[in-house]
Amino acid sequence: MVYVVSDSVGETAELMVKAVASQFNGGNVEIQHISYVEDIQDLQNVIAAAKYSNSIIAYTIVIPTLKNFLDERAKEEGILAVDLMHPLIDAFTQKFNKDPKWQPRLMRKLDDNYFRRVEAIEFAVKYDDGQDIRGISKADIVLIGVSRTSKTPLSMYLAHKRFKVANVPLVPEVPPPDEVFHLPKNKCVGLVITPDKLNEIRKERLKSLGLMPMANYADFNRILEELDYAERIMKRIGCPIIDVSNKAVEETADLILAMLKKRGAGVHE
Incomplete structure (x- = not known):
């Protein structure tokens, strides 16, 4: 099982997990959504569930305090937690010499404005x-x-x-x-x-x-x-x-x- 965790909808993480899963066993993977994560307690629950089921956590979390907490607790519990956004955020920061806003759901806001x-x-x-x-x-x-x-x-x-x-x-x-x-x-x-x-x-x-x-x-x-x-x-x-x-x-x-x-x-x- 893969826990898809996000401080927004989690569509990006789900697509990434499915794309990777398609390379293994015909793409058959159980996905558990945890969307709109807002506080530490939400992450505590995910970590406990992932440890119990020996699952992977794939996440798109931009709020620094939540990301850091998840990284530290997952490491302490021996859980494989994969950050799907920050490698690209770091690349953008380096390339454009500009800090990100660290705000969740911005893409959703852009979509809403468009519609x-x-x-x-x-x-x-x-x-x-x-x-x-x-x-x-x-x-x-x-x-x-x-x-x-x-x-x-x-x-x-x-x-x-x-x-x-x-x-x-x-x-x-x-x-x-x-x-x-x-x-x-x-x-x-x-x-x-x-x-x-x-x-x-x-x-x-x-x-x-x-x-x-x-x-x-x-x-x-x-x-x-x-x-x-x-x-x-x-x-x-x-x-x-x-x-x-x-x-x-x-x-x-x-x-x-x-x-x-x-x-x-x-x-x-």
């Missing part, structure tokens, strides 16, 4: 441009504004920071969903832009689509009407408003997070 980011990106795509109003109540942040106020780029940028963002376009002819009026004020942000800048952006957008730049979409009076309507909606909601006219997406995103954090939205990066 949270993927989930947030999928959320931003699904609830982009008001496609599904169910996303409004589920979002960490809801962006509202007229067309071409960077709602989608901001949603994606914030998603990469692991925030679930829904965005809703404001159009005079289409009443906004009731859900936006019931949002906590610290979850919603209004985006505005100067008429001249929006006119310029929309004209370029029409050109890229091969349409006439004088279409109603880029008409100046129409733009004034939309912006006026949007501001009325934002004031009714009572949400913070950001002028994105001359701001990069990154700058606007930082402002959004700062605003919501100040308002007590529980926004943390």
